[in-house]
Structure formats: C-alpha cells, structure tokens
Amino acid sequence: MELSQFYQDLLPALNKGVIMSIALIIPSALGGVCIGIAAGSLRTYGPKFIRKLCDGYAAVFRGTPLVIQLFVLYYGLPNLGIYFSPYGAAVTGFMLCSGAYQSEYVRGALLSIKRGQYWGAQALGFSSFQTVFWIIIPQAMRRALHGCGNEIIYLIKYSSLAYIVTCMELTGEGNTIATEYFRFTEVFMMVGLYYLVLVSCAMLILKKVEQWLHVPGFGHQES
Numbered sequence: 001m002e003l004s005q006f007y008q009d010l011l012p013a014l015n016k017g018v019i020m021s022i023a024l025i026i027p028s029a030l031g032g033v034c035i036g037i038a039a040g041s042l043r044t045y046g047p048k049f050i051r052k053l054c055d056g057y058a059a060v061f062r063g064t065p066l067v068i069q070l071f072v073l074y075y076g077l078p079n080l081g082i083y084f085s086p087y088g089a090a091v092t093g094f095m096l097c098s099g100a101y102q103s104e105y106v107r108g109a110l111l112s113i114k115r116g117q118y119w120g121a122q123a124l125g126f127s128s129f130q131t132v133f134w135i136i137i138p139q140a141m142r143r144a145l146h147g148c149g150n151e152i153i154y155l156i157k158y159s160s161l162a163y164i165v166t167c168m169e170l171t172g173e174g175n176t177i178a179t180e181y182f183r184f185t186e187v188f189m190m191v192g193l194y195y196l197v198l199v200s201c202a203m204l205i206l207k208k209v210e211q212w213l214h215v216p217g218f219g220h221q222e223s
Helices: 002-045 048-063 066-080 086-112 115-123 128-165 170-181 184-213
Strands: none
Touching: 002 048, 002 086, 002 128, 002 170, 002 184, 048 086, 066 086, 066 128, 086 128, 115 128, 128 170, 128 184, 170 184
C-alpha cells in the first residue's frame, strides 16, 4: 500500500517541481544574457571607471559560490531592510551569476572582432553606441553563442539550488518525497531524468538558434 501511494505521489510532485524549475530557468536565462551583453560591452568599450566597476561585478559573482550568493540575497539582505521572496531571490541570484559568466564570453567575442570595423564605422559617421550596438555586437554574439549556450545549460542544472532558499522546484519537491518515503534512489533517478530532458530540449533550441543566426561564410556550419 505504501509503495502504491509513493508512486501516486511521486509524479505529481515532480511535475509540480519541473513547472517551477522552468519558471526559474526562462527569466534567469533571458536576464543573464541581457546582463552579460551589457556588462561584456561595457567591460570592452565603456569608460575606465565603468570598466573597472563591471570587472569587479564579474570577479565577485564568478569568484564566489552560487550557494553563498543565494544565502546572502535571501538570508543576509533582510538585515539591511531588503527582502526577497524565495522565487525572487533565486531568480535574482541566477541572473546575476549567469550574467557574470556571460559577460566574459561576450567580452572575448567582442575582442575577437577586428578593430578596423570600429574605426570604419566611426569614419562613416556612426556614434560609438551605434557602432557597438549595430555592427560589433551582432557579429560578436554569433561567436559567443556556444559559450553563452553552455552557460544556459549550466543554469538549468544549478537551478536545483533554489530549494535551499525554500523555493520548491524540481529538486526540492523530489527531496520532500524522498524524505517522506525514504526512497532516495528511485526519486533522484527520476529527478535526474527530468533534468536530462530539460537539458536535451535546451540543446535542441540552441542548435536551432545557431542555424537561424548562421551567415554563410561566417564561421563553420556543419551539414
């Protein structure tokens, strides 16, 4: 009877958890990419003070564990009068951490674009912002796509840390069921399968985006 009840409770709980995981992953991935583009561009072309500020942001969030960042956001900031909901703390932490890594991929891609294109656009009357936004970034993002896509894959997996700030996503729901029935092997094998499906779907989407952004003669496109 207990085994039957376990299987009746398992899938609904995991399905509820995966919906929350997706609700965490999508805004975190989009926000992380936007932050990464902005911070990477400022680290490359911004004024010296802004470059140093963005370098410091990237150093802090790349150099400290994500779990510590989540603890500070959810448990530490209330001491300063700043309060986040569990969902808000998780999404904010994921965006800031992902954006720091994305900024490094974007910065590297921007530096790979020949400087002559920048000066050529300036000679044609483009402002610095127009040059970077309309000419440099579109080319650089094609080169940064693989790194940024890889970071999104990591984001899917480290979204499992949300439950430590009481945001009950897939891992949190699985842990609750496993603790209740003491069936950790079965539960976490299923949780792992769910994450494998999520990652596989993300890889297919990223592959489609890569094909959509491909320009003949720009980079290598496999048949």
